[in-house]
Amino acid sequence: MKEHRYADRVRSVEMSGIRKLFEAGGPDAINLGIGQPDFDTPDHIKMAAIAAIREGRTGYTPNAGIPELREAICEKFARENDLAYRPDQILVTAGGSEALHLVMEALVDPGDRVLFTDPGFVSYAALATFAGGKPEGVPLDTTLHIDVERAKELMEGARLFVLNTPSNPTGAVESEESIRALVEYGNDRGVTIVSDEVYEHFVYEKKHVSAARFGEDVITVNAASKTYAMTGWRVGYLAAPEDYIPECLKVHQYAQACATSISQYAAVAAYTGDQSAVARMREEYRARRDLLYDGLVGLGFDFPRPEGAFYAFVPMGRTLIEKAIEAGVVIVPGGAFGTRAPDYARFSYATSRENLSRAVARIGTLME
Ligand SMILES: Cc1ncc(COP(=O)(O)O)c(C=O)c1O
Incomplete structure (x- = not known):
């Protein structure tokens, strides 16, 4: 061949x-x-998708997502994460995967160091490499949590730190103290924190805490995928300081145009409906x-x-x-x-x- x-x-x-x-x-x-x-x-989410199809809401949507979904995501942040976002700080994507891709493309220059835990979610290293960055693993301690002191050392001169709690693959949930320490230390040194919170609802004894509560330069990545058993619907989002949104939107606009219209209407039902x-x-x-x-x-x-x-x-x-x-x-x-x-x-x-x-x-x- x-x-x-x-x-x-x-x-x-x-x-x-x-x-x-x-x-x-x-x-x-x-x-x-x-x-x-x-x-x-869940059925009420499927019914919202069926209604969207029946009513012909099947064309392109605004690139950043339908206004009612961006609004619903802001309400979710206020209700669940104690965070105040405006709709112009939300970009709706085709799953959390696309949100991670956009962040890497929009923020990482050739040679920039991108940190994440090793072991960690498989996409981070690949997406950092596609963007021309240098992926770098941060070690865990014996309890499978981030070694915060080692992470701080590695953060010197890095561009991004991808924090994933609850973690894939370890199932570890980082403490509020660790999250705060990583965000404050990173932001003080110009490291943007990308907080991947797709498993936030599946925490059993501890409490999930959003990294964006502790610093200004934090991009939250999340999705309907795991929370609402919607992996195939492909709806996720990123929430960020507003100046990042137009830059991420450029990549999204040309590569994706918009997340699936039907799935976006379903996601409105997911975020606003019975939990x-x-x-x-x-x-x-x-x-x-x-x-x-x-x-x-x-x-x-x-x-x-x-x-x-x-x-x-x-x-x-x-x-x-x-x-x-x-x-x-x-x-x-x-x-x-x-x-x-x-x-x-x-x-x-x-x-x-x-x-x-x-x-x-x-x-x-x-x-x-
Ligand atoms: C830690 C983590 N982040 C992001 C994703 C991507 O999720 P999505 O299906 O919304 O693209 C996954 C999926 O396995 C994941 O485990």
Whole structure:
């Protein structure tokens, strides 16, 4: 086959190790690899989308998003995060992924250092590289939380620090003290904080605190995807100091035009409607977290109880990880999330309790 030419910046980035898992496993496989809710989108949200289709609200929308959604997102920030944003500080995107992409494209110059935790969410390094930046991992401490002192050292001269709490892949939730310290220290030194809060509602004992409460130069990235079980609808947003919005909008305007109109109307229903489904999902995730954690600790694994998101990050050693995957327990090796945790595996508990029990039992048989 003829080999075509393509750009170095694309060549230098690997395919996501996780996407492959969408197809993984035989008939007997138990898939704990995928980071998406196994719940259905609540009905009132679907009905709003159906109404938008019926009423012909299917054309392009304003590039930055429909006014009623930008307004609803501001109300959400006031209600849930104790933050006062105006609609001109909100840019609606095709999921949190696009919001992260826009921020990198609009803020990162060639050679700029972009920090995020290692292990961390797979997109940060790739998007920083596409933008010409230099991705750099910040280590975690033994409890899987950010090593704040080390992070401060690395922040000298950096352009961005992407903070992700609750964290994918570790399930750690950072404390208010750590978040405040990172934001204040970074902002004092010209480091913009990008706060990825897509798992904010899935926190079990602690409280989620938004980074934007502690500094002016903070861009919040969030999405309807995880909160409302809407991953395929592709609606997210960024909230930022107002001068960032037109710059991010340029990239969005030319690359995307707007988020899907129908999904935006559905998202208005999500943010303004009944929130009880979110609480129900959180309680179910909590029960699954306990089931999985207690099961794994019962097998002898030693790690902190995950505090948020729907992931457990488990130190099991590379051999057992490989054996588990071969035996049909689909988990993601830590190497997919950076360089520092190759002996860990990420378990997603966005799957049934039955699947989690079967997975623990199957791993148990591999250890006999
Ligand atoms: C930490 C984190 N940020 C952002 C995203 C992107 O979410 P979306 O589906 O809204 O693009 C994900 C999805 O897995 C994630 O885990």
